Amino acid sequence: MKSKIPFLSGLSLVIILLGSSFYYPQSQEDWPSYLGGNDRNHYSTLTQINLENVKHLKVAWTYASGDSGQIQANPIIIKGILYSVNASVQAFALDAATGKELWRFGDPLKNWASTSRGVSYWTNGKESRILYTAGPNLWALDAKTGKPISSFGQQGKIDLHTGLPEIAKDKFLVSNTPGTIFQDLIIMPLRLSEGEDAAPGDIRAFDVKSGKLVWTFHTIPYPGEYGYSTFPKDAYKNTYVGAANNWAGMAVDEEKGILFVPTGSAGYDFWGGNRPGKNLFSNCLIALDAKTGKRIWHFQTTHHDLWDRDLPAPPNLIRVKHQGKYIDAVAQISKQGFVFLFNRKTGEPLFPILEKKVATKGLPGEKPWPTQPIPSKPAPYARQSNEITELNVSPYAENKEELIQLLKQYNKGWYAPPSEVGTLIFPGFDGGGEWGGAAANPKNGILYVNSNEMAWVQKMENQAEKAKQKISLAKKLYQNYCQNCHGADLKGNSLSGYPSLMDIFNRRDKVFVKQIIQQGKGMMPGFTQLKNTEIEAILSFLSNEDKQEVGNQSSSLKPNIPFRMAGYNKFLDSKGRPGISPPWGTLNAIDLNTGKYLWKIPLGEDIELAKKGIKNTGIENYGGPLITANGLLFIAATKDGKFRAFESKTGKLVWETTLPAAGFATPSTYMVGGKQYVVIACGGTKLGTPKNNQYVAFSLP
Numbered sequence: 001m002k003s004k005i006p007f008l009s010g011l012s013l014v015i016i017l018l019g020s021s022f023y024y025p026q027s028q029e030d031w032p033s034y035l036g037g038n039d040r041n042h043y044s045t046l047t048q049i050n051l052e053n054v055k056h057l058k059v060a061w062t063y064a065s066g067d068s069g070q071i072q073a074n075p076i077i078i079k080g081i082l083y084s085v086n087a088s089v090q091a092f093a094l095d096a097a098t099g100k101e102l103w104r105f106g107d108p109l110k111n112w113a114s115t116s117r118g119v120s121y122w123t124n125g126k127e128s129r130i131l132y133t134a135g136p137n138l139w140a141l142d143a144k145t146g147k148p149i150s151s152f153g154q155q156g157k158i159d160l161h162t163g164l165p166e167i168a169k170d171k172f173l174v175s176n177t178p179g180t181i182f183q184d185l186i187i188m189p190l191r192l193s194e195g196e197d198a199a200p201g202d203i204r205a206f207d208v209k210s211g212k213l214v215w216t217f218h219t220i221p222y223p224g225e226y227g228y229s230t231f232p233k234d235a236y237k238n239t240y241v242g243a244a245n246n247w248a249g250m251a252v253d254e255e256k257g258i259l260f261v262p263t264g265s266a267g268y269d270f271w272g273g274n275r276p277g278k279n280l281f282s283n284c285l286i287a288l289d290a291k292t293g294k295r296i297w298h299f300q301t302t303h304h305d306l307w308d309r310d311l312p313a314p315p316n317l318i319r320v321k322h323q324g325k326y327i328d329a330v331a332q333i334s335k336q337g338f339v340f341l342f343n344r345k346t347g348e349p350l351f352p353i354l355e356k357k358v359a360t361k362g363l364p365g366e367k368p369w370p371t372q373p374i375p376s377k378p379a380p381y382a383r384q385s386n387e388i389t390e391l392n393v394s395p396y397a398e399n400k401e402e403l404i405q406l407l408k409q410y411n412k413g414w415y416a417p418p419s420e421v422g423t424l425i426f427p428g429f430d431g432g433g434e435w436g437g438a439a440a441n442p443k444n445g446i447l448y449v450n451s452n453e454m455a456w457v458q459k460m461e462n463q464a465e466k467a468k469q470k471i472s473l474a475k476k477l478y479q480n481y482c483q484n485c486h487g488a489d490l491k492g493n494s495l496s497g498y499p500s501l502m503d504i505f506n507r508r509d510k511v512f513v514k515q516i517i518q519q520g521k522g523m524m525p526g527f528t529q530l531k532n533t534e535i536e537a538i539l540s541f542l543s544n545e546d547k548q549e550v551g552n553q554s555s556s557l558k559p560n561i562p563f564r565m566a567g568y569n570k571f572l573d574s575k576g577r578p579g580i581s582p583p584w585g586t587l588n589a590i591d592l593n594t595g596k597y598l599w600k601i602p603l604g605e606d607i608e609l610a611k612k613g614i615k616n617t618g619i620e621n622y623g624g625p626l627i628t629a630n631g632l633l634f635i636a637a638t639k640d641g642k643f644r645a646f647e648s649k650t651g652k653l654v655w656e657t658t659l660p661a662a663g664f665a666t667p668s669t670y671m672v673g674g675k676q677y678v679v680i681a682c683g684g685t686k687l688g689t690p691k692n693n694q695y696v697a698f699s700l701p
Contacts (some may be wrong), residue, residue, distance in 0.1 A: 002114065013080075028352035029671035031077040034118050035437060035624070036668070040251040041315035042439035044236050044669045047630040048676035051509060053700055054632060054645050054655045059697040060677055061099030062660075068693040070664065071683030072176075072435070072623070073118040075695070077670035078128075085116040087374050087683055087693060089134045093146060097672040097677075097698060103146030108115040113557075114174040114191060117249070117435070117665075122181050122208045129208065131186055138188065140211065144189065144577045153211030154526055161199075162186060162206075163213040167239050168199035172527065176663035177249040182290045184208050185188065187259060191247045192226045192471070194276075194308070195525075198267035200236065203286075205293060215293035219281040226281030226295060231266075240560050241275050243267040248435055249314040251330070252290055253344060259290040260317070260330055260344075264310030266286055270418055270458065270565045273304065273365035278303045284314060285332045285340065287347060297347030303369035306456065308360070308429050309335055309458060311459040313437035313624070319539025321593045322350050322447035331592055333433035335550050337382030338375050341592055351377040351595055362417035372415045374590025380586045381433070383580075385415040385426040392581050396560060396609060397573035406571075407579075410457060416565070426580070428456035429568060436624030436637060436666050441648075445592045448625050450603055450637055451467055451678035453618065455580045460563040474537035481527055481591050482538065485568055487524055490542070503542050577606065585638065587625070589651060599651035604638030620687055624666040626678070636663030636680050639687045643680060643698075652686035661685075661692030676701050 007293030010099045028045050035042050049057065065071070069087030076083050082096040090106035119132040121143065136159055138150035148156025156653040161169055179186040187207045192198045202338045220236045221228040235241045244266045266275055266282040283302040288295060292498075302309040311330075314334040320341070327663030328344040331673040341350045356370040363367045383392075390404045392397035397403055411423040431452050438449035466479070479488075482501070486492045492500040504513060517527055517535050530538075571579040578584045582602065589598040609617055623637035634650040641662045646656040669678045684690050 014070055018051050026477055027079070030079065031075070031668040031670045032121060033076060033181070033316070034074055034120065034249060035314065035666060036626075037178060038182075038254060039442055040249070040314040041316050041318070041438060041442050041444060042624055042626050042666060043439065043445055043629075044626070045629045046669055046671055046676050047667075049628070049630065049632065049678065049700060050566065051632065051647060051654060053087050055362040056700055057645075057657070057678070057698045059644070059653060060697045062697070063094055063099040063101070063695040065092065065693045065695055067103075068685075068691040070115050070685040071681040072115050072665050073679070073681050075118060075668050075679060077668060077672075078121055078134065078143070079142070080672045082679065083119050083130055084671075084681070084695070085118060085132060087115075088692075089114065089116045089118055091130060091132045091141060091146065091245040093130075093140075093143070094695075096670060096677065096697075097675070099695070105139070105141055105146040105148075107247050113228065114176045114484070116176050118178045118543065120181050120186060122186070123186075128341055130210070131179060131181075133160070135186075136173045138175070138179070138186075138206070138211070139371065151210065158206065158211040160190065163204050163216055164199060164202060165516075167237065168242075171197060171242075171269060172200035173199055173324070177247060180250045180252050180258065181208070182252050182254065182257075183587055185290070186215055187248050187250060189249050189292070190245045190585070192243050192245050192267075193265055194243065194265075194269045196240040196268040198245075199241030201243045201263065203246060203261055203288070203293065205290075217286070217288055217295065220266070220282065221529045224687045230278040230280040231275055232277070235275060236492055240268075241266060244279070247310070248312050248437075251314045251317050253328070256328075256345065257290045257623060258296060258344065259288045260315050260334060261288060262311030262313070262315060263287045264507055265302075265305035265308055267461070268561050268564075269305070269308045270460065271363065271366060271561055271563045273367070274560055276304075276367045278369060279305065279612055283311065283585070285311065285330070285342070285343075287330075299340065299342065299347060299349075299353075299654070301332070301338070301340060301373060302336075303372060304367070306366070306368060307415070307425060312431055312434045316438055316440040316442075316447060316522060317344065318440045318442045318445050318447070318592065319352065328446070328576040329592070331437050331447055334428070335431040335433060337380035337384065337425060337427050337432040337451060339378055339381070339447065339590060340375055340594070341448075351375055359413050359417055365562060366417065368415075368417045378592070378597065381449055381586065381590070381600070382427040382431070382453055383422050384414055385412050385416065385455075388412055388424060388426055390456070394573055394577065394579055394581050396577065396614065397575075397579060399574040403571075403573060404581045410616075412601070418458050418565070420460050420462065420563075422457050422459040425458050425569065426451060426455040428570065430454065430622075434622060434623045436622060439544060439625040439627045439633070443627075446598065446648075447590045447592055448627055448633055449496070450635060451586045451619050452620050452624060453580065453582075453584050453586065453587060455568045456579050457571055459566045463562050463564060463565045470539075472537075473534075474541040477530075477534055477538050478541045481530070487567065501542055513542070514525065514606070562625050580621075585618035585621045587646070587651065589648065598649075601651045603635070604642065605641050607640050622664040623688055626667045626669060628669065634669070634678055636665065636682075638662065639689055641684075641689065657698075660694050662687070662689040
């Protein structure tokens with residue numbers, strides 16, 4: 001049969017027949033998928049921008065995307081069209097050469113229930129679709145027009161509660177990472193509650209054309225399924241054990257048909273007395289048959305998680321030389337600062353992974369697992385909590401003695417169990433590695449990962465003791481659902497990303513605040529389990545109109561969690577800087593052929609200290625790197641608002657510029673009309689930075 005496909009420069013004329021649909025190979029000029037491709041390597045073969053001319057980069061265009069606020073999106077670019085989302089979770093398409101808007105879809109007043117990291121793209125050569133989520137809904141849009149495709153689900157959308165068990169039907173659910181496309185399937189990540197009210201984190205594949213459910217993998221196993229005995233009997237149908245979800249995204253080996261799924265912790269995140277056991281398949285890298293969802297292999301990186309040690313990013317699919325042979329491998333970064341490296345097909349670790357004994361004296365009713373896995377290579381890219389002593393307190397802290405005394409009080413062992421006195425979590429709840437993920441050269445096995453070095457304090461509270469307090473139901477509800485982030489005094493912590501709720505009704509009306517409590521906003525989950533009377537009670541507490549009597553009023557508060565964490569609290573000095581000595585953020589190049597580091601540098605600057613001549617501190621960072629075949633590494637991610645380029649071979653800084661707002665996102669690169677561009681979303685907002693709404697593209701003059 002003769003091909004009727006017109007010749008396209010730079011594209012192979014090969015048409016790959018998969019299932020019943022024709023699939024066209026992507027151009028190397030495109031950035032066709034989240035993080036650059038289904039291998040999630042943040043990698044481009046484009047070479048027009050190089051080490052010699054990168055210093056000449058200039059702004060090519062900017063795009064004001066609408067509502068200002070945190071934008072974590074990594075845009076995709078297909079045949080000269082850029083697709084992404086804004087802070088209000090509206091999808092849009094731009095002319096990638098000019099930044100001119102072609103279409104926009106979504107209601108900014110309703111679809112802001114979560115941050116979003118972008119969209120997915122599917123084509124069969126005849127039609128093309130953009131698939132993206134807003135709230136609990138997965139939409140299929142015509143890539144040319146942005147209009148919903150009526151044949152998909154119900155008038156263009158499906159509710160992602162579809163296929164979950166009955167106990168999940170009213171639970172909080174969004175998806176803020178793009179789904180993974182494999183043939184005619186889209187496999188969806190889910191962001192769920194981290195409490196005991198969490199829905200189960202089943203992995204599900206949907207038909208891209210119809211929206212129908214195709215397969216399900218139970219991350220909390222059912223009777224007869226592998227791993228069932230690692231939870232209490234019938235945990236899968238209990239309302240107080242959930243999650244073990246994939247929220248960070250997945251990678252897929254399209255040739256082998258293997259889907260790689262990293263998962264997070266089971267709920268409740270910080271006390272697991274009601275879920276004794278290893279708790280498969282929480283905190284696992286799972287290899288599934290992408291067509292059927294059947295398990296091929298798995299590896300659990302944290303047993304019986306009590307520290308929110310979710311796997312934070314998709315794995316990288318790379319090729320390494322191991323013991324004289326080239327092996328297709330999969331590398332998984334972690335919040336702990338470890339890289340786990342496996343044979344992609346068999347799951348065999350390429351470097352030995354040791355089961356190290358840890359402390360097992362937990363809170364009453366808790367049974368911490370006696371060992372935890374640690375790779376023999378490479379060495380951690382972040383310092384570990386058991387390494388921290390008073391000598392590691394920040395030399396720049398004005399309250400250094402106070403910090404030393406606090407540090408002496410806390411449990412600091414490696415995987416030290418949660419405690420009422422407080423446990424130092426280092427790397428912190430955000431990592432180490434985080435959702436920006438690692439970049440990798442898929443051919444030479446070099447991994448590039450940026451890391452946070454922020455300590456957090458995990459302090460648990462006895463709920464029986466708190467229950468004795470004579471407080472109103474409104475205050476009790478606030479303590480259980482809001483205080484962790486916004487504080488007992490409602491002041492929040494802008495440096496940690498938690499806004500103040502003081503005088504909230506001077507800024508927003510009650511209808512708006514009520515909607516946020518129900519649906520969530522940004523990284524805040526929605527509390528769908530709360531009754532209307534309970535939400536009204538919280539609103540009355542926030543407005544200082546709490547007139548309720550104290551006592552044991554009936555509510556949705558669960559009595560089966562005897563210890564809860566007192567709040568997400570960073571270990572900070574009196575100026576809001578990390579209480580631990582620098583570096584506070586690093587960028588690392590790791591040779592996974594040998595397990596050795598090529599280089600390690602601080603990433604970012606504390607602006608105020610830099611003004612005093614104190615440089616190379618590194619700083620907290622969110623968003624990942626981009627690398628090119630000719631030796632460039634681009635990364636924004638830092639609180640200082642800079643966009644930088646490094647020589648990937650040495651870590652030498654070769655270019656930097658100041659963005660209109662901090663770019664807490666991963667950049668993309670592409671070519672249109674013979675010109676290479678690099679684009680980054682600049683939403684700011686996190687870590688107390690000014691907010692913005694711009695996408696900024698750079699190119700050579």
